[in-house]
Amino acid sequence: MASQSNYGSHDSLHSDADELTAQAKRNNKSFSETTLTSNDNTGPSEPEENTLLYSTTSSARNDERWYNRPSIPIICVLMFLLCLSDMLFFTPNVGLTMTKVCTHLNDENIEDPEYQCDPAEVQVIVSEITSATLIISGVITTGTSMKWGGVSDRIGRVRALAYMGTIKVIGNLLHTLALLPSSPYSRWLIILTSCINAFTGGTFAFMATANSYVSDVTKQKDRTVQLSVVLSIMHATMGIGPMLSSFLIKFSDGRDQVPLFGSIAIGxxxxxxxxxxxREPRTEESRLKSQSEHDKHLQQMQEKKKSMVSDADNSKEKILAYTKYYAIEIFGLYKPMKKLWLKPTETGSLIPRYTVILLLALDLLSMSATIAMGPALILFATYRYNWRSVELGYLVSLLGILRSLMLVVLAPLLLKLLKKKFTALDRSVDNVDIISLRGSMICIFIGLCCMIRWNKHFQAIILYGFFASLGAIDSPTIQSTIIKYCSKNNTGEYFGGIALIRSFAMFVIPPLLLKIYASTVETKPELFFYVPLVSIAIAIFLTMFLGVHEEEQYSDSDVMSIDTTTDGMD
Known part of the structure; x- marks a missing residue:
């Protein structure tokens, strides 16, 4: 293994760290500087080795300021800030859009003094705006989310997050200006300005980058719990953000714009x-290695382009050659997703490949019953219960707090109990994973049944939120289990591949649910709930095909996905 060849055992790691500390004191240098120098002079290292150097050495903790040490609290702070910015923007955005549409309808019918905008008509128009936004954003997100994982491998997790933050600030500012009462109404201006944030790769790209950060600073055995903690921060912020937004609106005499400007400031x-x-958790050596692989791929593509064009004898053949080359380039964008198509093991087993595919399918089905139904659920609440920004803020806050409590309190206890009864495996799916997934999906199913049965009462949403929060462990469990089968050298690309697949799902499912909702809002608005209900029922059935197999000691090369640097070029 790479860790043995570079550093030896974990005991020698600690002794090496002590020697570095003593040397640093002799030279009046900080431990962190000496460690970084040491890293540059050693061979390739894996994230768990970096974790020992950065996080577990007492000298490092004493000599470095807390904000200079890559750690879980640091990414939690960043997660809190970015999610707070998003959630402050979310609920007022819905209310402002509906107000903008209603004002526009009143202006169009100004000659009729008795006219008042019809709530059902507003719902249909806002649904169309939201659907168009989701479709356009989905196209953009699909083209960008897959790239952020590789970018974070090359330039670092923190720098990638910084670029995402910059795009979000610009996008939120322009969208706020489009929704101001002083701005003229334009459906396409509202849609296009709301699509700017899609260039960040969306929430899934941000989560993929954050998960890569977690992977860099944690060991495999702790990764599910730590991913749950980070995800709980997101959901806790989903609870705090809308509530804070509601308070800001209430104490600013109903000005929905105030939280939007607060969102921009926090971003x-x-x-x-x-x-x-x-500080960046990924070592400079690891970043340079990823950059070298990327440059090698670009060089191969340029050589292939020259070869293809030089072989063309006339203009028609050159056009065909260029077309083929750029088609290869476009399909090359899906490289992170293809990495999840794992190679057979040395013994020819395809169990890792099929397991990862099954886990991805479970993730998509679970999403359709939770995250993907969010836009339609919000519109349903505004229509069925006549809720506006303040009430929606309280709703989203409650759902976020419930999920956060599950992830930060109940999930670690559950995992601890399961690990006492079952053996946890580092390189394969285990009983702890299977029970966690199946149980969480059954909870989501029960929540949806409650929503359908008692949808005329607002308490049904609270029941759904409670049971859905009990199933919140499914996402970190799925992602942590997938990473068990993948190479540790390019975790950013694997998380990027997962983000891409999730972006595809968000490109299709929310507009579909909104289309169903818009078509049935005047007759049976709750009909769209049956789609996620069927999806989660299928997911529960598919968990029956997950099984514990004898754990094999895969090397990095065994679990590396198919090399895509030359795929499709021959």
């Missing part, structure tokens, strides 16, 4: 922290 703080203060 700017996040971006400045990433550019100026937060």
């Amino acid at each position: 700017a703080i996040f971006t400045l922290l990433c550019f100026k203060l937060v």
Whole structure:
């Protein structure tokens, strides 16, 4: 293994760290400087080795300031700031859009003094705006989310987050200007400005980058719990953000614009922290290695382009050659996703490949019953219960707090109990994973049944949120289990591949649910709930095909996905 060849055993790691500390004191240098120098002079290292150097050595903790040490608390702070910025923007955005549409309808019918905008008509128009936004954003997100994982491998997790923050600040500012009462109404201006954030790769790209950060600073045995902690921060912020937004609206005499400007300010703080203060967890050597592989791929593509064009004898053949080359380039964008198509093991087993595919399918089905139904659920609440920004803020806050409590309190206890009864495996799916997934999906199924049965009462949403929060462990469990089968050298690309697949799902499922909702809002608005209900039922059935297999000691080369640097070029 790479860890043995470079550093030896974990005991020698600690002794090496002690020697570095003593040397640093003799030279009046900080431990961190000596460690970084040491890393540059050693061979390739894996994230768990970096974790020992950065996080577990007492000298490092004493000599470095807390904000200079890559750690779980640091990424939690960044997660909190960015999610708070998003959630402050979310609920007022819905209310402002509906107000903008209603004002526009009133202006169009100004000659009729008795006319008042019809809530059902507003719902249909806002659904169309939201659907168009989701489709356009989905196209953009699909083209960008897959790239952020590889970018974070090359330039670092923190720098990638900084660029994401910059795009978000610009996008939120322009969208706020489009929704101001002083701005003229334009459906396409609202849609296009709301799509700017899609260039960050969306929430899934941000989560993939954050998960890569976690993977860099944690060991495999702790990864599910740590991913749950980070995800709980997101959901806790989903609870705090809308509630804070509601308070700001209430104490500013109903001005929905106030939380939007607060969102922009917090996004700017996040971006400045990433550019100026937060330290990168990925070593310079690892980044250079990823950059070298990327440059090699680009060089191969350029050589292939020259070869293809030089073989063309006339203009028609050159056009065909260029067309083929750029088609290869476009399909090359899906390289991170293809990495999840794992090679057979040395014994020819395809169990890792099929397991990863099954886990991805479970993730998509679970998403359709939770995250993907969010836009339609919000519109349903505004229509069925006549809720506006303040009430929606309280709703989203409650759902976020419930999920956060599950992830930060109940999930670690559950995992601890399961690990006492079952053996946890580092390189394969185990009973702990299977029971966690099946149980969480059954909880989501029960929540949806409650929503359908008692949808005329607002308490049904609370029941759904409670049971869905009990199933919140499914996402970190799925992602942690997938990473068990993947190479540790390019975790950013694997998480990027997962983000891409999730982006595809968000490109299709939410607009579909909104289309169903818009078509049935006047007759049976709750009909769209049956789609996620069927999806989660299928997911529960598919968990029956997950099984514990004898754990094999895969080497990095065994679990590396198919090399895509030359795929499709021959």
